[in-house]
Amino acid sequence: MRFITDRKRAAGLGSAKTGTEHHWHMMVTSVALVPLVLMFILSFGAILGSPYSEVIAYYQRPFPAMIAILTMLVGFNHFAHGARSTIEDYTGGLTRKALIIGVNCLSYSAAAFAIFAIVRIAL
Amino acid sequence: MAAEPKKGTFMADNKQDNRPLSPFMIGQYYRPQWTSMSSIFTRITGLSLLVASLMIVWWFVAAASGPEAFATANGFITSWFGDLILFFSTWAMFYHMLFGIRHLIWDSGRMLEVDQSEMYAQAALVGSVLLTIFVVIVL
Numbered sequence: 496m497r498f499i500t501d502r503k504r505a506a507g508l509g510s511a512k513t514g515t516e517h518h519w520h521m522m523v524t525s526v527a528l529v530p531l532v533l534m535f536i537l538s539f540g541a542i543l544g545s546p547y548s549e550v551i552a553y554y555q556r557p558f559p560a561m562i563a564i565l566t567m568l569v570g571f572n573h574f575a576h577g578a579r580s581t582i583e584d585y586t587g588g589l590t591r592k593a594l595i596i597g598v599n600c601l602s603y604s605a606a607a608f609a610i611f612a613i614v615r616i617a618l
Numbered sequence: 619m620a621a622e623p624k625k626g627t628f629m630a631d632n633k634q635d636n637r638p639l640s641p642f643m644i645g646q647y648y649r650p651q652w653t654s655m656s657s658i659f660t661r662i663t664g665l666s667l668l669v670a671s672l673m674i675v676w677w678f679v680a681a682a683s684g685p686e687a688f689a690t691a692n693g694f695i696t697s698w699f700g701d702l703i704l705f706f707s708t709w710a711m712f713y714h715m716l717f718g719i720r721h722l723i724w725d726s727g728r729m730l731e732v733d734q735s736e737m738y739a740q741a742a743l744v745g746s747v748l749l750t751i752f753v754v755i756v757l
């Protein structure tokens with residue numbers, strides 16, 4: 496026996512209730528990424544194609560290293576949050592949870608790998 | 619009455635995640651328009667940037683590991699295939715950036731009229747191509 500009507504069951508299910516925080520996070524990372532990505536394209540593009548020793552010497556300089564570290568950190572953070580919106584738009588239930596966890600594992604692992612590598616080159 | 623209980627019969631079921639998904643409108647219900655197309659491409663470009671991002675992570679890890687590992691990663695990234703990925707990713711990045719900035723403008727309450735949005739979309743599409751050509755020439 497069903498105690499509540501379908502209408503009652505659907506009412507209030509509309510929002511996930513924490514959307515504003517997610518949205519604000521996207522705005523903050525977006526603003527940060529505009530200068531970061533522009534600087535990263537210019538600096539990474541300038542050194543790409545150079546021999547090994549020059550690449551190492553380049554990323555031992557503080558400015559290129561910091562641009563790369565920040566771009567990886569904020570970029571993968573933004574990606575994890577952005578991909579979450581996409582996942583939530585098209586999937587539900589366990590699939591949704593598994594995909595969101597997977598995207599987070601991937602994003603933060605990639606950022607950690609990149610940052611550790613850059614720090615190791617720089618030090 | 620004796621039929622199998624349906625999902626949602628029990629009180630605990632109401633805690634289940636059964637919110638509706640957002641409907642995918644492009645194609646079946648809507649003809650292509652600047653607004654819908656620029657929206658879906660912001661999503662596609664954002665997601666596709668993962669490919670180049672992971673390639674660049676590999677390059678950094680290889681550089682940190684030593685000359686041999688670097689030669690492999692650097693050889694791939696500077697091959698014609700790596701170049702192709704970087705070329706399209708550069709465009710995707712500029713596209714996503716310019717249309718991401720449109721979101722920030724919208725959020726400030728500006729440019730919400732359809733004709734303004736369409737004009738921005740057309741200008742930003744041209745802008746993303748020009749910026750990509752600029753980067754290819756300069757770098």
Ligand code: HEM
Pocket residue numbers: 521522525526528529532570571573574576577578580581660661662663664665667668671711714715716717718719721722
């Ligand atoms: C360059 C500066 C960037 C800006 C200004 C920017 C801006 C934005 C904005 C405003 C959104 C939300 C779109 C929406 O609400 O529909 C978004 C979503 C997204 N961004 Fe970025 N972004 C930038 C860089 C990046 C980078 C580097 C990546 C990937 C590594 C990325 C991946 C994504 C993804 C996957 C989404 C989700 C797409 C969706 O929900 O439709 N973005 N971006």
